[in-house]
Amino acid sequence: MSDWDRETVLRKPKPRVAVIRTQGELNAAARQGAIVETLRGSKVANKAHHVDTDHRRIAQLDRSDDVKPPDTINLSVSQAMMKARKEKNLTQKELATRVNEKESTIKEYESSKAIPNQQILTKIERVLEVKLRGKDIGAPLPLRGSKAKAAEPTK
Known part of the structure; x- marks a missing residue:
């Protein structure tokens, strides 16, 4: 018998799984x-x-296991934002255009329903020139470079 005639078994066949009904x-x-x-x-x-x-x-x-809903804008922030916008004689649509956001976003921020986004708040602060984050919410924003001027001695 030659090598070609022999059967080589490399592995055993796996046992069949059968469902027995009777x-x-x-x-x-x-x-x-x-x-x-x-x-x-x-x-x-x-x-x-x-x-x-x-x-x-x-x-x-x-x-x-109630999950706490995300924090929304503080009422004082929305009131300061609304007050500053009205002092600048801007509509919500005009403010939204200036900060490059949707009008609905501004409405949500002013109604205290929005989830705070620091980038949007920064843009609104710059346009309205009012602090909306941190301490002194509603206070005027310091002018750019005012820290450098305050550090220089006056003559």
Whole structure:
């Protein structure tokens, strides 16, 4: 017999997984020495009972794990913004155009519904020339270069 006629087995075939539906099939598998695993299915009558329990449990989890909504603009910031805008005789649309934002964004900021964005607040501060962040909200913004002038001695 040559090498070409011999059959080479590289690995054993994997055991087939079969679903056994009858008692006869179960007995035949046990006689062959196959590994038999039983899975117990849920009964329809019990499922209807668990549905109500699951909803109650899920609702309880929702109540207990409430996520805090994100902080919105402080009322004092929105009032200072509105006051400064009116002093400059600007409409919300004009202010939005100047800061390159949507009019709806300005409306949200003035109604204290917006989530604060530092970049937008900075743009609004520059246009309105009023502090909207940190301490002294509503105070006029210091002019650019005023720190350098204050550091120089006066003659």
